[in-house]
Amino acid sequence: MIANFGLAALWLAAALAALQLVAGALALTGRGHELGGIVRPVAVVQGVLCALAMAALIWVFCQTDLSVKLVAENSHSAKPLLYKFAGAWGNHEGSMLLWVTIMGLAGGFVALVERRLPEATMLATLAGQAFVSLGFYAFLLLASNPFERLDPVPVEGMGLNPLLQDPGLAFHPPTLYVGYVGLSIAFSFAIGALITREVGPAFARAMRPWVLGAWIFLTLGITAGSYWAYYELGWGGWWFWDPVENASLMPWLAATALLHSSSVLAARNALRAWTVMLGVVAFSMSMVGTFLVRSGILTSVHAFAVDPTRGSFILALLAINIGAALTLFGLRAGSVTEGEQFAVTSREGALVFNNVMLTGALGIVLVGTLYPLVAESMGQKVSVGPPYFNPATAMFVVPMLAVLAVGPLLRWRRDALARLRPELLALGALVLAGLGVAVWLGAGVLPLLGIALSIMLVVASVLPLRGRKLRTVRLPLWGMVTAHLGVAVALFGMACDSAFTVERLVAMRLGEQVAVGPWQLTLKTIEPIAGPNWTALQASLEASYQGGTPALLQPEARQFWAPFQSTNESALKTRWNGQLYTVLGEQAQDGRWQLRLWWKPFVPMIWYGGVLIALGGVLALLGRVASDLRRIIARDKISYRRKRQGR
Secondary structure: OHHHHHHHHHHHHHHHHHHHHHHHHHHHHOOOHHHHHHHHHHHHHHHHHHHHHHHHHHHHHHOOOOOEHHHHHHOOOOOOHHHHHHHHHOOHHHHHHHHHHHHHHHHHHHHHHOOOOOHHHHHHHHHHHHHHHHHHHHHHHHHOOOOOEOOOOOOOOOOOOHHHOOOHHHHHHHHHHHHHHHHHHHHHHHHHHHHHOOOOHHHHHHHHHHHHHHHHHHHHHHHHHHHHHHHHOOOOOOOOOOHHHHHHHHHHHHHHHHHHHHHHHHHHOEOHHHHHHHHHHHHHHHHHHHHHHHHOOOOOOOOOOOOHHHHHHHHHHHHHHHHHHHHHHHHHHHHOOOEOOOOOOOHHHHHHHHHHHHHHHHHHHHHHHHHHHHHHHOOOOOOOOHHHHHHHHHHHHHHHHHHHHHHHHOOOOOOOHHHHHHHHHHHHHHHHHHHHHHHHHOOOHHHHHHHHHHHHHHHHHHHHHOOOOHHHOOHHHHHHHHHHHHHHHHHHHHHHHHHHOEEEEEEEOOOOEEEEOOEEEEEEEEEEEEOOOEEEEEEEEEEEEOOOOOEEEOOEEEEEEOOEEEEEEOEEEEEOOEEEEEEEEEEOOOOOEEEEEEEEEOOHHHHHHHHHHHHHHHHHHHHHHHHHHHHHHHHHHHHHHHHHOOO
């Protein structure tokens, strides 16, 4: 019953999306002007129906309704309730329904609250959002029905991939999807502005909160996903340039460029073409990532929801959506001017330079991700990994970070570097000091640069606050300072982990002791334990830092039986200056136990930095929303006074 209700709600939402598209298009032509009034309510109801469909899918998972094929293939009665709940999107069909649900709710929210743009531009925006949504509805209903039934009903389900049975499943995918959908809203705003030729500050102010929100959630999603893979997969790495990792990084790079470009357009009426084009590119990267992750054409260590048979459908959606947008941009590009002019040496100039660097890094990641596919189609097996990505991206990231340090200190429109001579000398001295420290400690070239630049960025990020009364500093400035400080913190963690990590693979008997970095570890016991749908061998390790008080670490080697699969559960000990990482292996024939041990200096700073970057985005978003609300309230007051005065 619940499954049938969810499917019906999904069909109704698709029908309303078609109505929203047709009504919006006809209203723009003038032949169906009266239809414009139904577009906003239809968008809201569509979002509600999508939410009901998603709620129905979650319900059948929580109840373990094995008459639903998706539940039977991805759940089990013995699975903990959290993973039954989150398992609703830990699969191909459910994750796509979550995507559509967030898209529908976001479109409904835009229809409810956005009043800053001309109505024609809003109708075009909502029609564009419906056009994108229809493709995903068609994909779900025709190729990936999440409510497909089974007859006869199986006695028990197959269970969820053990690697997904982690609290990260409840957080990581939804945050990423909110980010992707936020970019779809930015894409729709860009399409609406192009159709009506209303590319200006009002368009940027309307789009900016959505870009900022998408960027925040993408940052949190990537940070959470990196940490999840780090402790769950048991190989001690936080980033390996995996295709799925790249699929989330590419939209983030484009969104970062779009965020800065839209801010310049909103505040200074410049970079119009840049903003529109980046709006198209950012969502295009989300679509490319969706294709890569779900088509099955690339192999990933954590691509759990692949389906090769449906890759062509997603490719068709990508071609239609992106092709149509690029065609529209090409037709209307002549009418989109760059707006106000500015000097090369200015804050706008610094932002343009960094946008070019971000776009270059995006191109490097895209080429490296797609090249194995192209090579395989020609009969060659090629693996592209860190030896390509690290130096290639560094060519763009290093200059970008150098300009990032100086850009916020420059004035708008026009400035001279001579005015910033003291600051530039001080920052240069910090870079040299950082290089000296890194050389003394024996770091490699890229980690050396990372440490030096991170030290410089820590100081540079707070320089915009110099000479200001902190109580009067606006939230967007606090947001910029916090985000840039987060970049410095994350970069320092990355560089230190790459330069100073100590790894040991050992075989130990009970009672034996081994050293890794400044730690002394003793293997105390190996004991069997049991969970709700798994059994495990649990090691007890006493770890002492430089002879201090011992801490207990308990890594596990788990054996799941629904489905049958072995996993490793790492045990971590975090200090202010790094993290001890331990993994239990198999028992050798001589009775010794294999253990993998890492001492990773300052590695937690990678994720602390990611959180700081997202926090900076939150502060900026709150400041922008508050500013927009004040502007709306002031406008309404003026309008009310004019009516009272009879004007």
